[in-house]
Amino acid sequence: MMTINTKLPVGRPREFDLDEAVRRAMQIFWDRGFHDASLPDLLAGMQLSKGSFYKAFGDKKSVFLRALEFYTDDGVRNVQEVLRSAPSPKAAIRNALVRYADLSSGKKGVRGCFGVLTAAEMLPGDPDIAEVIKRLFSRLQALFAATIAKGQAAGEIANRSDPEVIAHFIVSHAQGMRVLGKVGSRRDEMLKDADLLMEMLF
Known part of the structure; x- marks a missing residue:
């Protein structure tokens, strides 16, 4: 864990x-x-x-990029954990x-995904932020593709399409769920969509 030492006006170090x-x-x-977060807002919130x-x-942009990296790293790590949550690749994908659906409903759903909100606000005009968002989706796709390939190799997943293509479709659907959550879509609706997606793909 990194720390920074700064000095208070009286000369005492602050960590x-x-x-x-x-x-x-x-x-x-x-x-x-990004645009509506003022410096006073940040100073107060960051203490x-x-x-x-x-x-x-x-x-401000340097802080924003660090925050976005934190968010995307956490998101990828959480999806990875879920995809490892069951010995069955097919069941693991449904768990994801x-x-x-849980993240896209209720208060969490209305708040939305920080990555999706950032993409809507900042892209395509900012190449630095575009790279972070692009990398997020690529990493998620790779995780799903690896799980799909594992299921295909085990004979559990009959769909013989390219795992990358299937994974891209799943990630696209998942991000669409995050957008629908902003307008109050219900969890039961999203679970039905998830079941339909599983039937269509596998």
């Missing part, structure tokens, strides 16, 4: 957790977006002085779709 500060910033950006903020991060 803060850099990662924790970025995660606090992530919550602010998630709720308000930093202006001097400490600029010394540690340089500028159920998780997306």
